[in-house]
Amino acid sequence: MKIVARPAPxxxxxxxxxxxxxxxxxxxxxxxxxxxxxxxxxxxRVSGRPRQVVVEVVDKDEDGYVAASGFxxxxxxxxxxxADPDVTLQIAGTRFPATAAPVATDEGAEIMAxxxxxxxxxxxxxxxxxxxAVDGSVEDYRxxxxxxxxxxxxxxxxx
Numbered sequence: 679m680k681i682v683a684r685p686a687p688x689x690x691x692x693x694x695x696x697x698x699x700x701x702x703x704x705x706x707x708x709x710x711x712x713x714x715x716x717x718x719x720x721x722x723r724v725s726g727r728p729r730q731v732v733v734e735v736v737d738k739d740e741d742g743y744v745a746a747s748g749f750x751x752x753x754x755x756x757x758x759x760x761a762d763p764d765v766t767l768q769i770a771g772t773r774f775p776a777t778a779a780p781v782a783t784d785e786g787a788e789i790m791a792x793x794x795x796x797x798x799x800x801x802x803x804x805x806x807x808x809x810x811a812v813d814g815s816v817e818d819y820r821x822x823x824x825x826x827x828x829x830x831x832x833x834x835x836x837x
Contacts, residue, residue, distance in 0.1 A: 699732040709770040716743065717768040718831075720778075723761035731755040734800075735769065737789045742832035743767065744781060744789055748808050751827050759829060767831055774833050781828035790823025791816050 688696050702708060703717040714735050722729050733755070737744040747756040759765055759778035767776050781789065794801035794816065805812045805822055812818040 697732075700730050703730075703732070703768060708768055711770070713770055715769075716745070716831075718745070718755060718759075719766040719768075720755060720758045721762045721764070723758045729755070729758060734804075736793045736828070742776065742830050743769070744828055744830050746786075746790070746804070747827045747829065748804060750808075756827060756829065765831065767833075774836060776831040776833050778829050778831050781830050783824050786826065786828040787820045787823035789828055790826075791820040794819035 699711060699715065700717065702711060708717060711732075715732050716735055717730060717732055719728055719730050721727070731754075733745040735743050736746050747753045749756075751757070760780065763778040765776050765778050767774055790801075798814075801819060802812070802814070805819075808822070808826060810822050810825070812822060
């Protein structure tokens with residue numbers, strides 16, 4: 679694994695395109711996106727206002743759903759959920775409260791090593807987007823996983 683260039687989060691037209699899945703969720707069409715993406719509603723760390731982003735579910739286990747911050751620890755959504763971990767998730771047509779927590783570096787490495795063989799094309803695109811050149815080996819993906827922050831979203835009981 680080699681770091682080629684760490685991209686900045688999208689701005690302008692690219693940002694609008696990245697955020698377009700949010701409109702699908704708002705129109706009630708979230709189920710069309712499947713269970714590999716989720717609408718994350720979180721609180722802005724500065725404004726205190728609700729914010730939304732669509733992120734990919736890279737892993738699901740008995741503890742919850744895991745997402746990777748492709749733009750690293752400087753991504754707004756990542757910084758927001760680290761400041762206030764109480765969030766709401768919508769996956770397909772199901773909406774529920776959850777608590778965000780960072781995933782340990784070694785666990786993130788293993789999550790990425792499992793993700794890549796299951797979704798090879800997506801893993802290659804994701805690595806390229808994040809500025810990593812990979813040779814396709816599991817060890818290379820494991821190293822990528824050590825260099826990006828992962829967040830686990832644990833569902834909370836609804837009252």
